[in-house]
Amino acid sequence: MYKGIAGSEGIGIGKVVIIEEKEINIETKKIEDTDAELNRLQEGIEKFVEATNAMADRMDETVGKKDADILRGHIQMLQDPMIEEQISALIVAEKVSAEVAVDQVLEQTAEMFAQIPDELLQQRATDFRDIKTRMLKLLLGIEDIDISQVPKDTVLVAKDLTPSMTAGINPDNIAGIITELGGRTSHSAILARAMEIPAVLSIENVCSLVSNGDEVIVDGTSGEIILKPDEATIEEYKVKIDELRKEKELLVKYAGKPSVTKDGVKVELVCNIGKPEDAKKAVECDGEGIGLFRTEFLFMDRDSIPTEEEQFEAYKSVAEKMNGKPVIIRTLDIGGDKEIPYLGLDKEENPFLGFRAIRFCLQRDDIYKVQLRALLRASAFGKIKIMVPLVTCIEELRSVKALVKDIMKDLDSENIKYNKNIEIGVMMETPAACMIADLLAKEAAFFSIGTNDLTGYTMAVDRGNAKVAYLYSTYQPAVLRAIKKIIECGKKEGIMVGMCGEAAADAKLVPLLLAFGLDEFSVSATSVLKTRKIISECDVNECRELADKVMQCSTQEEVLALLDK
Ligand code: PEP
Numbered sequence: 114m115y116k117g118i119a120g121s122e123g124i125g126i127g128k129v130v131i132i133e134e135k136e137i138n139i140e141t142k143k144i145e146d147t148d149a150e151l152n153r154l155q156e157g158i159e160k161f162v163e164a165t166n167a168m169a170d171r172m173d174e175t176v177g178k179k180d181a182d183i184l185r186g187h188i189q190m191l192q193d194p195m196i197e198e199q200i201s202a203l204i205v206a207e208k209v210s211a212e213v214a215v216d217q218v219l220e221q222t223a224e225m226f227a228q229i230p231d232e233l234l235q236q237r238a239t240d241f242r243d244i245k246t247r248m249l250k251l252l253l254g255i256e257d258i259d260i261s262q263v264p265k266d267t268v269l270v271a272k273d274l275t276p277s278m279t280a281g282i283n284p285d286n287i288a289g290i291i292t293e294l295g296g297r298t299s300h301s302a303i304l305a306r307a308m309e310i311p312a313v314l315s316i317e318n319v320c321s322l323v324s325n326g327d328e329v330i331v332d333g334t335s336g337e338i339i340l341k342p343d344e345a346t347i348e349e350y351k352v353k354i355d356e357l358r359k360e361k362e363l364l365v366k367y368a369g370k371p372s373v374t375k376d377g378v379k380v381e382l383v384c385n386i387g388k389p390e391d392a393k394k395a396v397e398c399d400g401e402g403i404g405l406f407r408t409e410f411l412f413m414d415r416d417s418i419p420t421e422e423e424q425f426e427a428y429k430s431v432a433e434k435m436n437g438k439p440v441i442i443r444t445l446d447i448g449g450d451k452e453i454p455y456l457g458l459d460k461e462e463n464p465f466l467g468f469r470a471i472r473f474c475l476q477r478d479d480i481y482k483v484q485l486r487a488l489l490r491a492s493a494f495g496k497i498k499i500m501v502p503l504v505t506c507i508e509e510l511r512s513v514k515a516l517v518k519d520i521m522k523d524l525d526s527e528n529i530k531y532n533k534n535i536e537i538g539v540m541m542e543t544p545a546a547c548m549i550a551d552l553l554a555k556e557a558a559f560f561s562i563g564t565n566d567l568t569g570y571t572m573a574v575d576r577g578n579a580k581v582a583y584l585y586s587t588y589q590p591a592v593l594r595a596i597k598k599i600i601e602c603g604k605k606e607g608i609m610v611g612m613c614g615e616a617a618a619d620a621k622l623v624p625l626l627l628a629f630g631l632d633e634f635s636v637s638a639t640s641v642l643k644t645r646k647i648i649s650e651c652d653v654n655e656c657r658e659l660a661d662k663v664m665q666c667s668t669q670e671e672v673l674a675l676l677d678k
């Protein structure tokens with residue numbers, strides 16, 4: 114048995130499939146036989162055409178013909194006589210291998226497109242880089258596993274699951290996830306929870322401990338995995354799976370009920386979603402709205418930026434699905450651990466302190482304006498609110514408001530409907546935002562506390578680094594004080610204060626958050642009923658007494674000793 118971090122509750126039993134991101138290493142030594150190399154190139158191109166057509170045919174079924182056709186276009190791009198000739202000429206003239214020639218020619222071509230100040234043509238750069246990577250993998254014999262195609266009862270084992278990998282998962286086939294890296298608030302964990310897949314994270318060297326096909330039990334509640342379990346252990350865990358199912362069934366009595374404390378304080382209990390389709394689950398699980406739509410997932414697991422029309426449809430569909438209930442849509446939050454390869458961003462030394470979220474959006478307002486316009490257009494179809502991530506200074510909020518105002522003028526002149534009073538709020542997830550919460554509260558329509566980042570930035574700890582995980586805790590007095598201050602500042606200005614970080618669903622913290630006066634709890638769809646049960650068992654006056662004591666604690670240990678009672 115190995116113990117890691119409990120990333121996503123539940124128990125899964127299945128067979129291991131190891132997912133490896135293999136590195137592309139190109140040898141640059143000169144070749145002798147250029148004819149043989151030209152043949153290798155042709156074989157590579159043939160395999161590319163075959164594989165791409167097969168992939169596109171599959172995509173016709175899963176994501177639709179439009180995206181599949183983009184992939185088919187890659188075949189023409191690679192087989193463009195100019196491109197093929199350049200690659201062949203380089204092999205002959207420089208006596209380099211097919212992979213060196215492919216790498217150079219396609220990268221130069223991509224670079225050329227990237228320089229053109231036209232969004233559509235810049236997109237070509239992304240296409241050429243994608244073609245390059247796939248061609249290099251074919252020439253070097255590197256095989257990638259297609260996660261969407263793994264068999265039923267698969268337990269995925271990986272160093273780390275990137276959000277774009279996770280986005281390709283078919284939850285029906287995945288019994289569990291085990292990773293070497295990542296903590297409870299890493300995005301793979303968040304997505305695993307959203308998909309109700311048991312996950313255990315941060316098991317050192319797990320990729321070397323297991324082999325493909327090994328049987329394994331993943332206990333995402335205790336954070337344990339059991340490799341090659343015997344029959345008796347499997348039976349024991351099957352009983353546990355049954356118990357968990359029964360527990361879940363008992364929560365049904367909280368469905369359709371308001372989220373109200375024992376002494377009658379009503380709060381909003383809404384959901385975090387990553388894809389438009391998740392809104393269905395939010396409704397099924399009785400969410401009272403959407404408190405966080407992480408729109409960056411719309412930009413992942415594809416080869417190009419979603420168009421205004423695609424985004425509009427996505428936002429509109431969520432607004433309509435929620436039928437007049439509030440829908441808080443967070444604008445693009447990329448960077449940190451969320452990469453979007455086709456944007457071609459530079460590697461950074463400190464991605465979590467770098468070109469992330471609103472910082473990226475304000476510099477790339479060509480991309481941001483498209484999103485804001487799509488959001489405004491969709492606001493005519495439901496109660497959409499806009500939320501700005503990673504705010505650290507008031508200018509960022511003002512800049513977003515100015516952009517929105519400009520776009521509103523455009524929409525007016527085009528006679529396009531939108532909500533003229535759309536609310537623009539701030540995601541409170543940096544110590545800077547906390548320190549100026551009083552100022553931000555005067556200009557923001559609402560706050561939503563992002564405890565995942567707020568904890569990391571307040572404690573100066575990387576969310577996914579197992580070595581310093583002991584410091585990454587919302588129970589730390591520093592973090593609790595930050596949360597309390599943000600809620601107080603928001604309340605003083607009379608704005609709604611919600612929380613969309615994972616802490617909102619933490620049974621130990623809910624009483625404290627109620628005492629601080631939190632108005633809205635945004636949790637994963639699967640946590641709605643559980644959280645409603647906890648809220649309904651709380652008495653706010655008692656919670657306040659507890660909070661008074663907790664806020665006098667000097668250490669996390671003392672805090673936990675009180676909360677555990
Ligand atoms: C947060 O930081 O708490 C949050 C909800 O945002 P994300 O986890 O997407 O960074």
Ligand code: MG
Pocket residue numbers: 502542563565566
């Ligand atoms: Mg965040």
